[in-house]
Amino acid sequence: MTSKYSSEDIAVITYNVVPQSRLMFKYERLGEMAVENRRQYCKSHGYNFIDTVEIPNDRPACWAKIPAILKAFETHQWVLWADSDTLIFDPSRRLEEFLVSDHHLIVQSLDEFFEFIGIAREAGLTRMPINTGVFFIQATDWSRRFLKQAYNQTQFVVNEEVWSGMGEQEAMIEILRTNPADLDRVGYVKSLQNNPKFYKPGDMFVHFYGHNARHHISLTVCEEVLKRWEEANATGAPFPEDLARFHWCCIQNKTTEMPVVHGDLDRYLYSPADIGFDYD
Template sequence: MPPRLSDRCTLRRSITKRRHLRPFLYLSFSFLLSLLFLHLTSLLLRRANSLGRRCYPPSPPISFPQLKIAIVTISDESKQSEIYYPGGWKRRSFVGMREAVWGNKRRYAERMGYDFVDATELVDPSRPPNWSKILAVRSCLRVYDWVFWNDADTVITNLDVALETILFGLIGYGDVKLTPDLVVTEDLNGVNSGVFFMRKSDWSERFLQKWWDQTSFIQFGSTKSGDNAALRHLIDSLPDEESQLHILISPMQCLCNSYPWFPSLKSLYRLLISPQKTWQGVYSDGDFIVHLAGLDDKRGWALKLLQEV
């Protein structure tokens, strides 16, 4: 006996409903799978060092040269340092970072015998605050053999790593006067000015002045103040011989400028287009310092990291 008309209609509606649900189920499954992948990737990258990554060059068992080193930073928590989305929603701010991380950096400096220099008074209000790192470093080069610059949104996460271990592991143990003058790291976008070493020398003084003079790169009201772009331009413009003599780019970003990795589409995109760069720069347990570059809730991130130290 053939099915009744009402039964056939009910069957068609059921089939149609299942067909409509199928794309939704596929999307839901894909979304959950993506979340799981991002979470597992985050856990894997956080264990990069225990999985065999080596951030520090091997250091021979000899004593370090006696050098006078300063850890220099600034913190501008004025309205000028805040970045807003269109519509007035605050995106990025350094407010609270001074209170959050200054104690961390002072403790490290005291432990290792370095001077901690808060050069906030040198901030030039005519430019975005990041540009004043040039003034801060220049003021200390007249007094110290090496200056270790670190942006306000950095946290020292391994208090047992000496700056000399980083420096001499890279530049060697020869004549200090013949070593490079600028030691930097690079990320996916190139050289990063958030953390670097600079040696006391005439070349360093001239280079800092040229960097300061790159006024065409100054940007207001943007997440990029222009100082980083200016530094990249200067380095790219140097003759090869001068660049090789005075500038050293660490082969491993995690040496002294690690970035935290967290699940997001932006993080996933960067991982997919450059897995090697991500691996070389991602923050892992045991790294010396974390740079909260590009993150909005800087104070929240800093407090979370400090709880783990």
Template sequence: MLINEIIWLLIVFPLIINSKNIDENSEENYNELPKDFIYLDPNNVNGPLTINRTEDDGTKRNLFSFIHHEEKIKSITEEEFRNMKNETEKKSEYICEMYGVNRPEGMKGHEISCPPHYNLVIDKAFYGRYVNDTTHCPIKNLTPEIKEKIKFNDCGKEYLKNIKGKCEGRNYCSIFVSNYFYKDSCKGVYKYLNVDYHCIKEPELKEEKIAIVMFRDSITSNSIDENSVSEFYQYAKIHGYDFYYETYNYIPYRSIFFMKLFSIIERMIEGLKQKKYDWIFWVDTDTMIMNPNIRLETFLPNEKMPKIHFIAGFGERGGFQAGVFFIRVHEWSLNMLMRSISYSYYYPNRYIPFDDQSSMNNVLTDKSVDESDNYIIVPPKWFNNNRYKIEKGDFLLHVMGDYGRKSQIASEFRNRIKNDNEWYNKTNAQMRQEVLEYYNLPKDKQIHIKYQ
């Protein structure tokens, strides 16, 4: 069987099988209890969860009791938004035809974009060459035959409907220009796509919608995993995030770590189709919330970073840590996840030290496609801190490694912090200032990862 057929069966087919579940669960949110979980106190729906009240050891935290009121951090105020112009001036861009690459997967598109809080409106799109135009995308070999083709008439075709479908209503859009995408109605002539567009302000100042996603196929009472699901369910409920806890492993022939990527892809497709949320926050079940007051929005890119779709902490062996990360609901993200899932099929003899993590890392750092504009690696302290470096006020503790002792370590930390309010005093404003200071650093001063 051809490798592409194998990949289709292993990747796309399970998603088709599971699409029924995606649609049926489209109304699922944090008000739905995770599978096999119940409230520890049946009379208190704002409290911890358990899988067995009888066996519960009584150490689970009620995160609602540690929350203090704090205004949400916004990039601009409602008044500033109202005072913004309703639309921008029109622009006209000439995007030169690409040579040498046929498949879009090997191309880097030309981007047209709008300022923050504005979306694209496409006014005109022409593919070909205008009459007697030798200025835009100059023709290197301007033969008499080519001159004759553009001497009296435009040589090409309008593609307004096509470009509207790809770009309109979005903040930015990547456009690929080649005969692969558009019919060559001007054979032998070096062509361009002329796009006229302007930007209109969004109807309202919207907040980013976030879904928290977790996976674990089996959980025992009082384990770090049970406590983690309990805490992130409460956290989602407190701050208004959607919460998805997946338990079914439908790829038993692969490393279970790849269920992380499949679980995210399910929500990614749902998010793209239904526009239900803007970001997905993945978190491993060996993670505990140290300071539930810190909101996920605190870590999102600023308005100067619309092309950043992936945010992860620095990890082992020069790569990133895939235990906790943010990924934007965007076609770039879906493509990256699909490439990561199929990575080991294209490189079956290559040593991959951390399964899903190294596959994603190597897709991002592969020199054949420069993805550096689309992701950012951040200090692990933000949301991938380990037990040796954790400090009061930090957001999360990720109990990496320590196999066989994870639950004990988590229990020790729960006892340590439950009556110490200093663990909960750091504010979103303080954390956001730290985040923005890092995001505003020159790129060469930020953390970088390498191919593993």
């Protein structure tokens, strides 16, 4: 099926904010890569790229995606939101190929993931109807209402870290959970985004999610890994093959002395061999 939309109908939004605490490389290095990655992609396909947004002063920076999308709706029929912890692995693909249904919100299907962790699709969707790392949203009345309702879920505003993993994603999920009829508005597509563990060629985005994981890889090794990935990103070369190790370099605490440890390898479905454990 072909899409009735073209490049000028679509805005792409990715912005990055480096937290002052600098506990991880995630926003200092990966976040900057993501913005550059999107800039190159949008330039080559003619999409409007938005990387500066107004940060609200009453809540963490992650919430700014909502007003930014609403603003982009004034001039675009579709917005692709992509987190600053995502990279495009297949820049030959165009965004229009995902825009072939009448849905208002288009997200990655989580069926494979639910199957892997062994829960039924219905149960999985009740708990986690969407992953907001990468999604399309259409400029409709429903979408505007949905985003405004999510923005009003102030119980999810936690003023600790810039992106603590608690915030606008939970707010959006909460709206869908409490209004199950709204799930009719959601279209599920394949190969829009994947996590590094399950990545396969053809997946458009890889989402290097998570934060403050247990420290395992020395700073010297991380520097070598990050430099290689930054080089590929800057030159538009294919990314290296050590996705898991790069992921860990981005999300682990920089040292073992950090006060917050948010999970170890098993939380990300990795084994020690995946990240080259013997390095440290």
